[in-house]
Amino acid sequence: MTDYVERTEVLRPEPAQALGALLDLLVPDLEREGLPLLWHWIYLLDRPAQTDLGADGHPLSSGIPAPPGPGRRRMWAGGRVRTQGLLRCGEPATRRSRVLSVAEKTGRSGPLTFVAVEHHVLQSGQVVVEERQDIVYRPTTPGTSPAPEDTPPAPVEPVATDEWSIDVSPTLLFRFSALTYNAHRIHYDRDYARDVEGYPGLLTHGPLQALAMAEAARAGGGGGDQSFEYRLTAPLFDHQGMVVRAVRDQDAISTAVRDIHGRRTAEGSLRSIDR
DSSP states (O other): OOOOOOEEEEEOHHHHHHHHHHHOOOOOOOOTOOOOOOOOOOOOOOOOOOBBOTTSBBBBSSSSSSSSSSSOOOEEOOOEEEEEEETTTSSEEEEEEEEEEEEEEETTEEEEEEEEEEEEEEEEEEEEEEEEEEEEEOOOOOSSSSOOOOSSOOOOOOOTTTEEEEEEEOOHHHHHHHHTTOOOOGGGGGHHOOOOOOOOOOOOHHHHHHHHHHHHHHTTTOOOSEEEEEEEOOOOBGGGGGGEEEETTTEEEEEEEEEETTOEEEEEEEOOOOO
Protein backbone atom coordinates (compact mmCIF):
# COMPACT_ATOMS: atom_id res chain seq x y z
CA MET A 1 0.00 0.00 0.00
CA THR A 2 2.92 2.32 0.66
CA ASP A 3 6.48 2.64 -0.58
CA TYR A 4 9.20 1.03 1.46
CA VAL A 5 10.89 3.05 4.19
CA GLU A 6 14.54 2.07 4.65
CA ARG A 7 16.92 2.25 7.56
CA THR A 8 20.55 1.03 7.45
CA GLU A 9 23.09 0.64 10.24
CA VAL A 10 26.04 -1.51 11.26
CA LEU A 11 24.83 -4.16 13.72
CA ARG A 12 26.89 -3.73 16.86
CA PRO A 13 27.14 -6.47 19.49
CA GLU A 14 26.23 -4.24 22.45
CA PRO A 15 22.40 -4.34 22.06
CA ALA A 16 22.46 -8.15 21.84
CA GLN A 17 24.69 -8.36 24.88
CA ALA A 18 22.27 -6.05 26.71
CA LEU A 19 19.33 -8.28 25.81
CA GLY A 20 21.22 -11.34 27.02
CA ALA A 21 21.93 -9.61 30.33
CA LEU A 22 18.30 -8.49 30.66
CA LEU A 23 16.86 -12.00 30.37
CA ASP A 24 19.89 -13.97 31.59
CA LEU A 25 20.33 -15.54 28.14
CA LEU A 26 23.39 -17.09 26.57
CA VAL A 27 24.61 -14.77 23.80
CA PRO A 28 26.07 -16.72 20.87
CA ASP A 29 29.06 -15.75 18.75
CA LEU A 30 27.30 -12.87 17.01
CA GLU A 31 29.68 -12.69 14.06
CA ARG A 32 29.93 -16.43 13.38
CA GLU A 33 26.50 -17.72 14.50
CA GLY A 34 24.47 -14.55 13.95
CA LEU A 35 21.58 -13.15 15.97
CA PRO A 36 19.03 -15.58 17.42
CA LEU A 37 15.45 -15.52 16.19
CA LEU A 38 13.67 -12.17 16.84
CA TRP A 39 16.79 -10.46 18.19
CA HIS A 40 16.67 -8.18 15.13
CA TRP A 41 13.91 -6.33 17.04
CA ILE A 42 16.56 -4.44 19.02
CA TYR A 43 18.22 -3.14 15.85
CA LEU A 44 17.29 -0.79 13.00
CA LEU A 45 14.82 1.03 15.25
CA ASP A 46 12.70 4.08 14.49
CA ARG A 47 13.80 7.01 16.66
CA PRO A 48 11.19 9.76 16.36
CA ALA A 49 11.73 13.24 17.72
CA GLN A 50 10.38 13.88 21.21
CA THR A 51 8.06 16.54 19.81
CA ASP A 52 6.43 13.90 17.56
CA LEU A 53 5.26 11.77 20.49
CA GLY A 54 1.67 11.79 21.72
CA ALA A 55 0.46 11.71 25.31
CA ASP A 56 0.74 7.90 25.36
CA GLY A 57 4.36 7.93 24.16
CA HIS A 58 3.66 6.71 20.62
CA PRO A 59 4.48 8.83 17.53
CA LEU A 60 1.60 11.03 16.42
CA SER A 61 2.14 10.74 12.69
CA SER A 62 5.55 9.41 11.66
CA GLY A 63 6.82 5.86 11.51
CA ILE A 64 5.57 2.59 10.05
CA PRO A 65 2.72 2.27 10.68
CA ALA A 66 1.48 5.79 11.33
CA PRO A 67 -1.59 5.98 13.62
CA PRO A 68 -4.88 5.94 11.67
CA GLY A 69 -6.13 8.96 13.61
CA PRO A 70 -5.52 11.03 16.76
CA GLY A 71 -6.03 9.44 20.15
CA ARG A 72 -6.04 5.80 19.00
CA ARG A 73 -4.54 3.19 21.32
CA ARG A 74 -2.06 0.78 19.75
CA MET A 75 -1.84 -2.95 20.51
CA TRP A 76 0.54 -5.56 19.10
CA ALA A 77 -1.62 -8.53 18.07
CA GLY A 78 0.87 -10.99 16.57
CA GLY A 79 2.90 -11.73 13.49
CA ARG A 80 5.07 -14.06 11.44
CA VAL A 81 8.86 -14.14 11.04
CA ARG A 82 10.86 -16.18 8.53
CA THR A 83 14.66 -16.37 8.54
CA GLN A 84 16.85 -17.15 5.54
CA GLY A 85 20.44 -17.31 6.63
CA LEU A 86 22.35 -15.58 9.40
CA LEU A 87 22.04 -11.95 10.46
CA ARG A 88 25.57 -11.17 11.66
CA CYS A 89 26.89 -8.45 13.90
CA GLY A 90 29.78 -6.36 12.70
CA GLU A 91 28.23 -5.83 9.26
CA PRO A 92 25.73 -3.30 7.85
CA ALA A 93 22.09 -4.34 7.55
CA THR A 94 19.07 -2.64 6.02
CA ARG A 95 15.44 -2.85 7.10
CA ARG A 96 12.78 -2.13 4.48
CA SER A 97 9.31 -1.53 5.92
CA ARG A 98 5.90 -0.82 4.43
CA VAL A 99 2.21 -1.08 5.28
CA LEU A 100 0.67 -4.11 3.61
CA SER A 101 -2.98 -3.58 4.44
CA VAL A 102 -5.42 -1.61 6.57
CA ALA A 103 -8.82 -3.00 7.55
CA GLU A 104 -11.59 -1.36 9.55
CA LYS A 105 -13.76 -3.54 11.78
CA THR A 106 -16.11 -3.10 14.71
CA GLY A 107 -15.56 -4.82 18.04
CA ARG A 108 -17.12 -4.71 21.49
CA SER A 109 -15.20 -1.53 22.29
CA GLY A 110 -16.13 0.19 19.04
CA PRO A 111 -14.26 0.70 15.76
CA LEU A 112 -10.96 -1.15 15.35
CA THR A 113 -8.26 -0.60 12.75
CA PHE A 114 -6.14 -3.63 11.82
CA VAL A 115 -2.81 -2.78 10.19
CA ALA A 116 -0.44 -5.35 8.68
CA VAL A 117 3.18 -4.20 8.36
CA GLU A 118 5.89 -5.91 6.32
CA HIS A 119 9.60 -5.77 7.16
CA HIS A 120 12.51 -7.18 5.18
CA VAL A 121 15.97 -7.18 6.78
CA LEU A 122 18.80 -7.45 4.26
CA GLN A 123 22.51 -8.06 4.66
CA SER A 124 25.07 -8.28 1.84
CA GLY A 125 22.22 -7.63 -0.58
CA GLN A 126 20.23 -10.70 0.49
CA VAL A 127 16.97 -10.87 2.44
CA VAL A 128 17.77 -12.54 5.77
CA VAL A 129 14.53 -11.85 7.68
CA GLU A 130 11.01 -11.60 6.30
CA GLU A 131 8.41 -10.39 8.77
CA ARG A 132 4.77 -9.42 9.07
CA GLN A 133 3.51 -7.59 12.15
CA ASP A 134 -0.19 -7.27 12.97
CA ILE A 135 -1.10 -4.07 14.83
CA VAL A 136 -4.54 -3.10 16.16
CA TYR A 137 -5.70 0.43 16.97
CA ARG A 138 -8.72 1.02 19.19
CA PRO A 139 -10.48 4.22 20.32
CA THR A 140 -9.82 6.02 23.58
CA THR A 141 -13.44 6.91 24.31
CA PRO A 142 -14.64 6.27 27.88
CA GLY A 143 -15.49 2.68 28.63
CA THR A 144 -13.07 1.11 26.16
CA SER A 145 -10.33 0.41 28.69
CA PRO A 146 -10.22 -2.98 30.43
CA ALA A 147 -11.89 -2.93 33.82
CA PRO A 148 -9.56 -3.20 36.83
CA GLU A 149 -9.26 -6.69 38.24
CA ASP A 150 -11.33 -6.56 41.43
CA THR A 151 -12.05 -10.29 41.75
CA PRO A 152 -9.81 -12.55 43.85
CA PRO A 153 -7.04 -14.08 41.72
CA ALA A 154 -6.99 -17.76 40.94
CA PRO A 155 -4.54 -19.95 42.86
CA VAL A 156 -0.92 -19.76 41.79
CA GLU A 157 -0.02 -22.61 39.46
CA PRO A 158 3.43 -24.05 40.24
CA VAL A 159 6.11 -23.71 37.60
CA ALA A 160 6.80 -27.09 35.97
CA THR A 161 10.29 -28.38 35.29
CA ASP A 162 9.89 -27.74 31.56
CA GLU A 163 8.74 -24.12 32.07
CA TRP A 164 10.74 -20.90 32.30
CA SER A 165 9.54 -18.35 34.85
CA ILE A 166 10.46 -14.69 34.26
CA ASP A 167 10.10 -12.13 37.03
CA VAL A 168 8.21 -9.29 35.34
CA SER A 169 9.36 -6.37 37.45
CA PRO A 170 8.88 -2.67 36.58
CA THR A 171 12.65 -2.53 36.11
CA LEU A 172 12.60 -5.30 33.51
CA LEU A 173 9.75 -3.66 31.58
CA PHE A 174 11.51 -0.28 31.67
CA ARG A 175 14.80 -1.75 30.45
CA PHE A 176 13.09 -3.64 27.62
CA SER A 177 11.30 -0.45 26.61
CA ALA A 178 14.64 1.35 26.55
CA LEU A 179 16.33 -1.44 24.59
CA THR A 180 13.61 -1.38 21.91
CA TYR A 181 13.19 2.43 21.99
CA ASN A 182 9.53 1.96 22.91
CA ALA A 183 8.14 5.02 24.69
CA HIS A 184 4.60 3.64 25.19
CA ARG A 185 3.81 4.64 28.77
CA ILE A 186 1.65 1.60 29.60
CA HIS A 187 4.88 -0.39 30.04
CA TYR A 188 6.66 1.82 32.61
CA ASP A 189 4.32 4.57 33.90
CA ARG A 190 1.99 2.91 36.40
CA ASP A 191 -0.05 6.04 37.11
CA TYR A 192 -0.70 6.57 33.40
CA ALA A 193 -1.51 2.90 32.80
CA ARG A 194 -4.02 2.87 35.69
CA ASP A 195 -5.54 6.35 35.58
CA VAL A 196 -5.65 7.01 31.83
CA GLU A 197 -5.89 3.63 30.12
CA GLY A 198 -7.64 1.81 32.97
CA TYR A 199 -5.20 -1.09 33.34
CA PRO A 200 -4.67 -2.86 36.69
CA GLY A 201 -0.88 -2.81 36.26
CA LEU A 202 1.97 -2.25 33.87
CA LEU A 203 1.42 -4.08 30.60
CA THR A 204 4.02 -6.65 29.57
CA HIS A 205 5.18 -6.04 26.00
CA GLY A 206 3.83 -8.32 23.29
CA PRO A 207 7.29 -8.47 21.63
CA LEU A 208 8.83 -9.47 24.96
CA GLN A 209 6.44 -12.41 25.22
CA ALA A 210 7.13 -13.42 21.62
CA LEU A 211 10.86 -13.18 22.16
CA ALA A 212 10.62 -15.29 25.31
CA MET A 213 8.71 -17.96 23.37
CA ALA A 214 11.37 -17.95 20.64
CA GLU A 215 14.08 -18.33 23.29
CA ALA A 216 12.26 -21.24 24.92
CA ALA A 217 12.10 -22.88 21.49
CA ARG A 218 15.82 -22.23 20.94
CA ALA A 219 16.60 -23.92 24.26
CA GLY A 220 14.49 -26.86 23.07
CA GLY A 221 16.55 -27.36 19.94
CA GLY A 222 15.19 -24.82 17.45
CA GLY A 223 17.80 -23.62 14.98
CA GLY A 224 18.70 -23.06 11.33
CA ASP A 225 16.33 -21.33 8.94
CA GLN A 226 12.99 -20.97 10.70
CA SER A 227 9.42 -19.79 10.43
CA PHE A 228 7.81 -18.50 13.62
CA GLU A 229 4.15 -17.51 13.89
CA TYR A 230 2.76 -16.06 17.11
CA ARG A 231 -0.22 -14.19 18.50
CA LEU A 232 -1.11 -12.39 21.71
CA THR A 233 -4.32 -13.78 23.18
CA ALA A 234 -4.80 -11.76 26.40
CA PRO A 235 -3.15 -8.84 28.22
CA LEU A 236 -0.42 -9.71 30.70
CA PHE A 237 0.39 -7.36 33.61
CA ASP A 238 3.52 -7.11 35.71
CA HIS A 239 1.98 -8.52 38.90
CA GLN A 240 0.85 -11.64 36.97
CA GLY A 241 4.38 -12.86 36.19
CA MET A 242 5.33 -14.65 32.98
CA VAL A 243 5.82 -18.38 32.52
CA VAL A 244 7.04 -19.69 29.18
CA ARG A 245 6.95 -23.18 27.72
CA ALA A 246 8.05 -24.85 24.49
CA VAL A 247 7.05 -28.38 23.48
CA ARG A 248 8.19 -30.24 20.38
CA ASP A 249 5.21 -31.55 18.42
CA GLN A 250 6.21 -33.65 15.41
CA ASP A 251 7.61 -31.17 12.86
CA ALA A 252 7.08 -28.04 14.97
CA ILE A 253 7.81 -26.58 18.40
CA SER A 254 4.69 -25.21 20.07
CA THR A 255 5.28 -22.31 22.45
CA ALA A 256 3.08 -20.48 24.93
CA VAL A 257 3.12 -17.85 27.67
CA ARG A 258 0.90 -18.01 30.75
CA ASP A 259 0.60 -15.97 33.91
CA ILE A 260 1.31 -17.36 37.37
CA HIS A 261 -2.35 -18.43 37.66
CA GLY A 262 -2.31 -20.51 34.45
CA ARG A 263 -4.09 -18.05 32.13
CA ARG A 264 -2.58 -18.18 28.63
CA THR A 265 -1.62 -14.81 27.13
CA ALA A 266 0.40 -15.73 24.02
CA GLU A 267 1.09 -18.72 21.78
CA GLY A 268 3.33 -19.50 18.88
CA SER A 269 4.62 -22.20 16.55
CA LEU A 270 8.18 -22.60 15.29
CA ARG A 271 9.04 -24.67 12.22
CA SER A 272 12.32 -25.39 10.49
CA ILE A 273 12.66 -24.46 6.83
CA ASP A 274 14.42 -26.73 4.36
CA ARG A 275 16.41 -24.84 1.78
